[in-house]
């Protein structure tokens with residue numbers, strides 16, 4: 001297969017044009033792959049031309065038993081990857097490309113670049129800088145589907161703020177929501193906030209009216225406030241089971257309240273660390289899988305060896321157990337999980353096959369956020385080709401973007 005060929009450029013041409021040019025150069029305008037479809041288990045032939053799927057049909061050709069075709073993974077919360085910390089002010093296009101390629105090698109071809117709590121002027125300057133970097137590369141434009149701003153409109157209560165600096169928390173005043181919208185123009189934007197903060201309900205309604213998706217998180221809101229937040233337009237709860245104290249009231253705590261609030265999709269970090277297997281199974285039983293999607297909440301150590309890493313000003317340690325520790329503290333600070341590993345760990349926790357959980361890290365987050373990740377005629381030829389040698393044993397994964405593979 002041809003190598004993925006992207007180029008760093010200054011103009012705003014779309015990736016498709018780039019792919020077409022590469023195709024012409026290589027005299028390869030079309031491609032076909034035969035594999036077993038992840039949903040049906042049946043052999044299919046996927047054809048594409050100029051980076052777009054043109055046919056997907058049952059095939060009578062012999063298909064290797066271990067070769068599978070699945071949609072690419074979509075991660076809505078990525079703080080860094082492959083040694084690159086997205087919270088740094090001096091990031092370069094090359095560093096973002098390193099992280100993007102690391103994610104693609106882990107099955108994920110689109111993600112929301114996530115910024116965490118910082119001083120407002122620093123946070124907004126960082127967002128402007130990142131948008132500028134993204135506009136310089138067609139590869140980044142394709143991969144960074146938008147932005148997730150997690151903070152500073154979060155709870156500053158102990159335990160609920162997690163690794164975010166409580167001293168930097170702010171109330172979500174309307175002008176800040178307008179500022180976020182205007183500086184990101186028409187980019188897809190996800191905002192995680194705590195609805196108990198002053199002005200938060202108005203901010204949720206305003207953000208929603210401006211096309212910003214709102215998720216609740218790092219919160220100790222009452223049941224009443226959670227219901228009001230949903231009525232105002234919030235539709236998700238960020239990394240349920242985290243951003244709360246180690247010890248919770250057994251009768252009334254944020255987990256029970258969130259699970260008991262209709263209208264919320266929840267995201268879970270399926271690394272077997274952030275959410276215990278028992279709670280993971282219970283959340284699936286309580287909500288049903290259609291109301292759950294998976295995310296890594298990855299930081300720079302994901303897709304990189306153990307060692308010392310940062311999230312902005314935070315110095316962190318990551319051991320061989322992949323737990324991201326803040327020295328001297330009990331909370332986690334993001335994960336070192338690769339998206340594709342999350343699929344297999346989720347399957348392990350739910351005691352099922354990988355095919356049953358794949359959508360939770362691809363189709364469902366994409367659908368909730370308004371992206372399409374389905375394997376369908378007319379859609380970009382983005383897909384994962386997997387080699388699964390035994391039940392839940394991944395031997396290799398290759399991610400194709402517009403018909404070009406990453407290896």
Ligand SMILES: [Zn+2]
Pocket residue numbers: 150162217218239243
């Ligand atoms: Zn968080």
